[in-house]
Amino acid sequence: MNIAVCVCSVPDTASVVGYLDGAIDYSRVNVVMNPYDEYALEEAVRFKERVEGTIVTVFSFAPDSEKEVLRKALAMGADRAVQVRCSEEGLRPCDPFLTALGLSRAISGMYGALLPDLVFCGKQSTDFQSAQVPSMLAELLGMASVLGITSLHTSGDVIRVEREIEGGIETVDVTFPVVLSAEKGLNEPRNTSIRAVMDARKKTVDLLEVSLHEEPCVVVSGIKPLERKKICCFVPDEQELLGILNHKCNLLS
Amino acid sequence: MNKFLVFLEQREGIVKQSSLSAWNRVQELAALNGNPVVSGILAGPVDIGQLDGAMAGDGVIYHADEDGLGVYNQERYTRVVAETFQREACTALFFADTAMTRDMAPRLAVRIEASLLSGSITCDSDAGGVSRRVYSGSFLASFVPTRQARIYILSSSAPVQPVPDGGSIKFLDVEPRQCTVEDIFPVVRHIIMREGPPDVAEARIIVAGGRGMGGAEGFALLEQLASLLGGAVGASRTAVDAGWRPHAEQIGQTGKTVAPALYFACGISGAVQHLAGIGSAGVVVAINSDRDAPIFDVADYGLVGDVHIVLPKLIDLLKEFLKKQ
Ligand SMILES: Cc1cc2nc3c(=O)[nH]c(=O)nc-3n(C[C@H](O)[C@H](O)[C@H](O)COP(=O)(O)OP(=O)(O)OC[C@H]3O[C@@H](n4cnc5c(N)ncnc54)[C@H](O)[C@@H]3O)c2cc1C
Ligand SMILES: Nc1ncnc2c1ncn2[C@@H]1O[C@H](COP(=O)(O)O)[C@@H](O)[C@H]1O
Numbered sequence: 204m205n206i207a208v209c210v211c212s213v214p215d216t217a218s219v220v221g222y223l224d225g226a227i228d229y230s231r232v233n234v235v236m237n238p239y240d241e242y243a244l245e246e247a248v249r250f251k252e253r254v255e256g257t258i259v260t261v262f263s264f265a266p267d268s269e270k271e272v273l274r275k276a277l278a279m280g281a282d283r284a285v286q287v288r289c290s291e292e293g294l295r296p297c298d299p300f301l302t303a304l305g306l307s308r309a310i311s312g313m314y315g316a317l318l319p320d321l322v323f324c325g326k327q328s329t330d331f332q333s334a335q336v337p338s339m340l341a342e343l344l345g346m347a348s349v350l351g352i353t354s355l356h357t358s359g360d361v362i363r364v365e366r367e368i369e370g371g372i373e374t375v376d377v378t379f380p381v382v383l384s385a386e387k388g389l390n391e392p393r394n395t396s397i398r399a400v401m402d403a404r405k406k407t408v409d410l411l412e413v414s415l416h417e418e419p420c421v422v423v424s425g426i427k428p429l430e431r432k433k434i435c436c437f438v439p440d441e442q443e444l445l446g447i448l449n450h451k452c453n454l455l456s
Numbered sequence: 457m458n459k460f461l462v463f464l465e466q467r468e469g470i471v472k473q474s475s476l477s478a479w480n481r482v483q484e485l486a487a488l489n490g491n492p493v494v495s496g497i498l499a500g501p502v503d504i505g506q507l508d509g510a511m512a513g514d515g516v517i518y519h520a521d522e523d524g525l526g527v528y529n530q531e532r533y534t535r536v537v538a539e540t541f542q543r544e545a546c547t548a549l550f551f552a553d554t555a556m557t558r559d560m561a562p563r564l565a566v567r568i569e570a571s572l573l574s575g576s577i578t579c580d581s582d583a584g585g586v587s588r589r590v591y592s593g594s595f596l597a598s599f600v601p602t603r604q605a606r607i608y609i610l611s612s613s614a615p616v617q618p619v620p621d622g623g624s625i626k627f628l629d630v631e632p633r634q635c636t637v638e639d640i641f642p643v644v645r646h647i648i649m650r651e652g653p654p655d656v657a658e659a660r661i662i663v664a665g666g667r668g669m670g671g672a673e674g675f676a677l678l679e680q681l682a683s684l685l686g687g688a689v690g691a692s693r694t695a696v697d698a699g700w701r702p703h704a705e706q707i708g709q710t711g712k713t714v715a716p717a718l719y720f721a722c723g724i725s726g727a728v729q730h731l732a733g734i735g736s737a738g739v740v741v742a743i744n745s746d747r748d749a750p751i752f753d754v755a756d757y758g759l760v761g762d763v764h765i766v767l768p769k770l771i772d773l774l775k776e777f778l779k780k781q
Contacts, residue, residue, distance in 0.1 A: 216709065216729055220591045227595070238710060299572070300565065329709055331590050331597075335572060338562035347530060350559050353703070363645070367704050368467075368555040369657050371649035387710050388703045418602055420571040424585060425598040429735075435742070435758045441770040444741065444759055445777060452739050454661070454718045455685070455777070 204257045205319040206247045207310055209340070210240035210276055212269040213330045222428045236272045239325025241279075241392040242385035246355060247323050248280035249390065258282050260313065264289075264305045270408060277403035278395040284408045285309065289415040297331075298419035303339035308413040310344065318344060320379040326351045326386045334384075341382035348382035349375050353389055458492035460485075461546040463537060464517065465556055467647075469502045469526075474552035474658060476510050478610050482550050483513035483623075485577060492547070497540045499533055500525040504627055513623045518544075518630045525632075527644050528556050534563050536632040541568055541605075548584070548606045554657075561607050571601030574609035592709050592732040611715060611736060654688050656705055661687030662716045662737075664707055665695055666730075668723015668744065668763055672700040677767040678722060684774050690714065692724045708733040723763045726751030743767070 212234040214220055221228030236244075244261065251257040261276040263269070264287040273284035287309040310319065322344070327334035334350075341348035352364040353372075362377050366386065377383075395403075438444045449455045462482050464475045479496060486494050496517035504519070520536045537560065541549055549564070551557040553574065565572035575588030578598065585600040586608065656662055663682040665675055675689065682689045691701035693708055707714055709729040715736035722743045724730060731754060734740065742755035745762050752758045759766055 214591065216592060220594060222595070227591075299562070303562075303566075329592070332713075333574070334558055335562040335565075338559060339566050342563040342566040348559070348563075351555070366555070368647070370655040371647055373647045374645045376645050387706075420565070420603055421573060421599050421601055423597050424583075424600045426590070426595050429589065429594060429596050433754060433756060435752045435755045437752075437758045437760065441759070441766060441773055444757060444770065445773050447757060448718070448739070448741070449777070452718070454739065 204250075204254055204321070205314060205317075206250060206257060206259045206321045206323065207313075207319040208240070208244050208247045208259060208261045208276070208281065208323045209306055209336070210244060210261055210263050210272055210325070211237050211328055212263070212265060212272045213237045213328055216329065227426060234269060234271070236275050237325050237328050239327060239329070239385055239387070241325075242387065242389045243323035243325050243383075244276055244279055244281065245390045245392040246383075246385060247321070248393075250321070251280070251282075260285060260319075262287055262306055262309055262313075264302055264309070273408045274400075274403050274406075275395070277406050277408075278399040279393065280399075284406070285313065285411050286408050287411050287413060290412040297423060298421050299333045299335035300339055300420040301415060301417065303336045303343055304417060305413050305415050306336070306340050307343035308415075309411050310340075312411060312413065318346060318380045322346065322380070322382040324382065324384040326384045337382055337384040344382070346380050346382050347377055348384070349377060350384045351386040352383050353386050355383070355389065458489065458548065459544060459546040460492050460494045460548050460550065461537075461541055461544065462494065462496045462550045463552075463557070463560075464496050464498040465552065465554060466498065466500050466502050467528075468649075469500070471498070471502060471507060471510075472552065472554065474554060476507075478550055478552040480512045481610060483515075486513070495544060495546075497537055499536050499632075500527075507625065511623065511625050514625070515623075516626045516628050519627050520630050520632050522632070527647070528559075529644065530559060530563070532632070534560055534567065536630075538564055538567050539632060540630065547604065548608065550608045550610060553609050553611050557609055561609055565607050568605055568607075569603060570605035570607045571603040572607045572609070573599050573601055574611065575599065576611055577608065589732070589735045592728050593735040594728065611713075653682060654686075656688045656690045656707065656714055657712050659688035659714075659716055661685045661718045661720075662690045662707070662714060663687055663720045663722065664690035664692065664724060665701075665722045665763075666692035666724030667694040667698075668725075669695065669700070670723070670764070671698075674723075674763070675700060677763070677771065678720075680771050681720070681767060681774070684771065684778060685718075687716070687718070692727075692730050721751050721755070722767065724751055725749050726754060 215233040215235045218233045259281045260283040261281040324337040354365040465472045494515045499520045573586040575586035590597045663678045690707045691705045696706040709732040717738040719737040740755045742751040
């Protein structure tokens with residue numbers, strides 16, 4: 204069985220994303236694997252541990268500066284790591300469509316006409332939070348998809364997954380091949396041992412160039428920091444709070 | 457000529473409130489943009505009587521009223537919407553932000569070659585751009601489409617405005633092309649809906665608690681308050697990780713992004729990852745024993761005190777208040 208996992212790098216939530224001369228300043232940013240992608244990769248590795256002969260290949264559409272995420276994936280138990288780059292410029296595109304297109308070309312290039320049995324993604328990236336790449340990728344590959352899964356069980360050829368919807372839980376049956384995106388709660392990602400990290404250093408990260416001449420579908424036209432500071436009005440007691448919510452905000456009707 | 461199409465989502469025959477507010481907002485938007493034709497697409501059997509008086513403006517609703525569409529099916533739904541969009545030569549497709557939307561819209565964007573934008577529409581530009589918070593809510597980014605066809609996922613916000621009279625909505629049955637069996641995996645086996653209060657993602661009022669609630673029992677106070685206000689209970693990640701509340705209630709970067717009209721943060725410190733989920737909330741009320749807690753930096757109203765003392769008082773006062781009404 205072949206499993207592809209798509210991972211991306213995001214700023215560590217603890218680090219400060221700066222703003223300099225009208226643009227994002229990454230100089231103080233520490234990048235890490237997108238937290239949702241850790242759930243995705245963990246589930247793939249668990250699959251491999253259950254089903255003999257499974258090969259887990261991790262793909263990241265990333266510039267050289269973000270290659271570290273692939274080493275981490277190897278340390279977590281992936282068999283192969285592939286850095287996807289576009290032959291034109293080597294940057295990671297900002298547009299989810301171009302990202303999905305690049306990944307679909309990389310996956311087709313790797314597996315040929317035979318699709319991987321499973322493609323795991325994270326539910327969303329924590330930087331831009333588009334949550335669009337997994338379904339676009341599925342559509343481009345001609346695969347079904349279930350997003351934001353919180354549990355997964357296989358019996359024979361059927362995979363039963365659960366996902367949260369507004370106000371409830373949906374149980375969905377799918378067959379291979381399918382794209383699944385991971386939500387928090389799916390599993391608890393393992394810690395990587397120092398040993399595993401050292402071993403991963405010795406493994407190679409393959410480079411796969413894809414051509415990407417298409418225009419992005421969406422472009423970022425501007426970005427500005429948000430001033431969070433409001434002036435909080437402290438109220439002395441509960442009675443006054445209720446009065447404000449009722450009269451000033453008209454929220455209790 | 458622009459032509460707008462709005463997807464109206466139903467579950468169990470009930471059209472979602474979020475879809476209806478999306479429809480009404482698109483009507484407003486249309487009025488500002490040279491009055492393009494607005495139509496709707498509705499999949500699955502519903503009693504259309506429920507929509508009387510709930511929808512503003514004029515328009516046709518294409519209704520694919522078929523048993524096979526009662527429950528969401530990725531491929532069937534995607535086809536119905538794509539077919540309608542193309543048949544009616546629409547230029548823009550609008551969705552409310554829901555789990556179903558997030559499943560379908562990116563597929564549709566690829567299929568009908570549209571730019572997909574999610575966020576709030578910036579009315580001041582003709583470019584049809586949107587703005588959305590990024591990087592845990594610390595930046596506001598503007599996005600513009602490059603393709604002729606556009607799909608918008610409108611972030612939920614602000615309570616639904618009352619609908620002015622005088623509109624006329626017509627329903628037209630449409631017959632989608634059939635899918636074959638191979639086409640229609642995945643299959644939804646069953647859906648278990650939680651009983652009772654609204655989901656945090658949809659609630660108009662959210663009463664959220666964090667570590668300061670002291671334990672699962674502490675949340676009983678929040679449940680009481682929520683039920684008096686007709687709202688939902690939410691939680692910080694700390695409260696969820698401690699097992700006090702289910703993950704479905706987590707708000708923040710790795711939880712839900714919410715946009716209630718009123719948000720109570722009780723015993724929540726206000727970490728950036730939590731704030732990432734409440735950037736679009738209306739009035740924020742913080743109750744915390746620490747006057748310097750960062751949550752007060754984003755709150756409109758603050759009450760410094762122990763939640764175990766403040767909340768019971770607030771609940772009693774509210775009960776009295778509601779009795780008098
Ligand atoms: C990658 C990543 C993702 C994350 N995603 C999320 C997310 O989605 N959502 C989220 O919420 N967090 C998230 N976090 C965690 C976040 O960083 C904080 O740790 C968390 O929000 C803190 O929860 P809290 O406010 O309940 O607890 P604390 O920070 O411990 O705050 C408790 C507050 O309660 C107050 N308090 C204590 N006792 C009382 C009392 N008796 N009465 C009144 N007030 C009292 C204290 O003064 C304090 O302000 C994430 C972290 C990481 C690293
Ligand atoms: N550059 C990328 N390389 C590989 N996978 C990606 C990339 N960007 C996004 N993904 C995958 O798509 C998921 C959702 O990302 P997004 O649509 O950007 O929120 C992520 O969790 C990853 O699994």
